[in-house]
Amino acid sequence: MEKILVLDFGGQYNQLIARRVRDHHVYAEILPYTVDLDTIKANDYKGIIFTGGPNSVFDMSSPHYTKDILDIGIPVLGICYGCQLIAWMGDGRVQTAPVSEYGKIELQVTNTDSELFADIPEESTVWMSHTDYIAAPPQGYEIIGKTNDCPCAAMQNLDKNVYAVQFHPEVTHSQYGNQLLYNFLYRICGCTGDWVMDNFIDNTVTELKEKIGDKNVILGLSGGVDSSVAAALLSRAVGKQLTCVFVDHGLMRKDEGDFVQDTFTRLFDMNFVRVNCADHFLSCLKGVTDPEEKRKIIGTEFYKVFWDEVRARAKDGYFAQGTIYPDRIESGKGMSNGKANTAVIKTHHNMVEKPSDIDFIDTIEPLGELFKDEVRAVGEKLGIPRELVWRQPFPGPGLGVRIIGEITAEKIKILQDADWVLRDEMSKNGYENQLAQFFCVLPGVNSVGVMGDHRTYDNLVVIRAVTTDDFMTADWARIPYDILATVSNRITNECAHVNRVAYDVTSKPPATVEWE
Numbered sequence: 001m002e003k004i005l006v007l008d009f010g011g012q013y014n015q016l017i018a019r020r021v022r023d024h025h026v027y028a029e030i031l032p033y034t035v036d037l038d039t040i041k042a043n044d045y046k047g048i049i050f051t052g053g054p055n056s057v058f059d060m061s062s063p064h065y066t067k068d069i070l071d072i073g074i075p076v077l078g079i080c081y082g083c084q085l086i087a088w089m090g091d092g093r094v095q096t097a098p099v100s101e102y103g104k105i106e107l108q109v110t111n112t113d114s115e116l117f118a119d120i121p122e123e124s125t126v127w128m129s130h131t132d133y134i135a136a137p138p139q140g141y142e143i144i145g146k147t148n149d150c151p152c153a154a155m156q157n158l159d160k161n162v163y164a165v166q167f168h169p170e171v172t173h174s175q176y177g178n179q180l181l182y183n184f185l186y187r188i189c190g191c192t193g194d195w196v197m198d199n200f201i202d203n204t205v206t207e208l209k210e211k212i213g214d215k216n217v218i219l220g221l222s223g224g225v226d227s228s229v230a231a232a233l234l235s236r237a238v239g240k241q242l243t244c245v246f247v248d249h250g251l252m253r254k255d256e257g258d259f260v261q262d263t264f265t266r267l268f269d270m271n272f273v274r275v276n277c278a279d280h281f282l283s284c285l286k287g288v289t290d291p292e293e294k295r296k297i298i299g300t301e302f303y304k305v306f307w308d309e310v311r312a313r314a315k316d317g318y319f320a321q322g323t324i325y326p327d328r329i330e331s332g333k334g335m336s337n338g339k340a341n342t343a344v345i346k347t348h349h350n351m352v353e354k355p356s357d358i359d360f361i362d363t364i365e366p367l368g369e370l371f372k373d374e375v376r377a378v379g380e381k382l383g384i385p386r387e388l389v390w391r392q393p394f395p396g397p398g399l400g401v402r403i404i405g406e407i408t409a410e411k412i413k414i415l416q417d418a419d420w421v422l423r424d425e426m427s428k429n430g431y432e433n434q435l436a437q438f439f440c441v442l443p444g445v446n447s448v449g450v451m452g453d454h455r456t457y458d459n460l461v462v463i464r465a466v467t468t469d470d471f472m473t474a475d476w477a478r479i480p481y482d483i484l485a486t487v488s489n490r491i492t493n494e495c496a497h498v499n500r501v502a503y504d505v506t507s508k509p510p511a512t513v514e515w516e
């Protein structure tokens with residue numbers, strides 16, 4: 001398989017660069033700048049991309065790399081800091097720019113014959129964000145693009161096959177950024193584009209079959225996208241040798257547990273074990289009102305139940321989990337070449353260790369090389385229903401973080417019913433996949449209302465809906481008033497014990513997406 005190395009110098013766009021490369025059907029992996037040159041040489045990369053980064057190359061504590069990397073015969077593309085680093089490696093002049101550029105800037109291509117700018121007009125808009133610039137390129141390098149304030153916005157060295165751009169081709173604000181990456185991959189590195197999801201599925205299924213042989217595999221299925229796709233892939237590889245354990249803590253959305261069970265028992269060949277323990281969770285949560293305490297109880301009990309179930313079945317087999325590429329990069333395992341080496345379970349905020357009395361031959365992470373959008377593409381190809389493949393993020397503690405105060409069976413029912421109405425209306429109005437997340441919250445507030453001739457004193461339901469790219473920040477979604485009106489009418493009519501509906505119009509920060 002053809003591979004591109006994204007050498008990470010600390011910029012915020014490393015994953016985005018890798019995703020953009022993969023969008024062109026070329027596999028890209030990210031390694032930190034601390035990786036040694038021998039490892040890079042051993043990997044047979046078709047090309048290397050140096051990422052941007054927030055530092056100054058002339059500050060010796062900034063990330064640097066041996067300039068020998070430019071002489072190993074692999075094409076290189078430097079982006080932003082990576083561009084300045086290439087200039088610095090070759091004794092060019094990098095200095096603080098008299099005018100720093102930020103945002104959309106006009107680029108002028110000064111060498112239209114450059115392969116990097118093939119099919120790109122002489123003038124176009126690019127995205128810049130820099131305070132240093134290249135005042136003079138190193139010897140052997142030719143300037144191929146400039147802007148008003150940046151005399152060397154792009155340069156090339158044809159002898160070494162090294163290219164560098166001061167702007168960010170990976171962000172969509174760079175008008176022809178995609179074409180530039182395409183040119184680097186296909187015209188300069190000679191890639192042919194063998195990273196397609198059908199190949200991934202075929203290859204992974206073959207590898208899984210070989211690795212697992214006649215042993216068994218056990219997987220924790222949460223009903224989320226990642227574990228669902230991992231389950232479907234393993235099912236295709238080993239069928240009934242796979243056991244999926246689905247712990248239903250009773251804090252899922254309405255009918256979700258049944259939907260997950262129905263999907264995996266009807267559409268996929270596997271042993272499916274559903275552990276119904278809603279009552280157990282309710283009794284553990286009785287009288288508990290502190291949000292952190294609730295989270296802790298739900299998390300602890302969840303894994304207790306899960307491992308008890310696994311312990312009873314884990315005889316001489318493998319353990320699988322739906323870890324994906326960004327999880328591995330963020331936990332520092334991005335360097336392990338797709339192979340996991342420890343059995344840890346992913347949760348939102350922490351990793352839960354496998355109990356020491358449970359043994360597996362090894363841990364399998366069949367999605368360990370994929371980004372989320374690739375996981376979804378694989379899921380669709382494997383026939384997982386769209387509802388599951390495009391499922392919104394759902395917190396591990398489930399509705400537990402959307403019921404403020406003590407959690408009771410009655411409150412869960414009210415919230416599930418209200419939330420179902422919201423989802424139903426959003427889907428009827430074509431909004432289902434438009435927003436990052438939408439749901440209802442039960443804040444534990446009663447207010448006075450009137451129904452017919454009667455005074456009521458019943459629950460408030462709050463609608464929360466956000467738009468966001470990364471969930472670190474979020475804006476409240478501008479759902480049309482008409483939809484909100486229908487949702488409000490239906491919730492107060494159809495859900496017992498709700499007499500008022502409010503809409504949360506707070507962004508993150510200062511609020512968080514979830515209420516607890």
Ligand code: XMP
Binds near residue numbers: 348349471508513
């Ligand atoms: P916050 O509330 O932190 O949410 O702004 C950001 C995103 O994370 C999800 N979230 C969780 N996911 N376990 C999870 O698996 C959790 O405990 C948890 N808390 C929040 C939230 O739904 C949103 O997508």
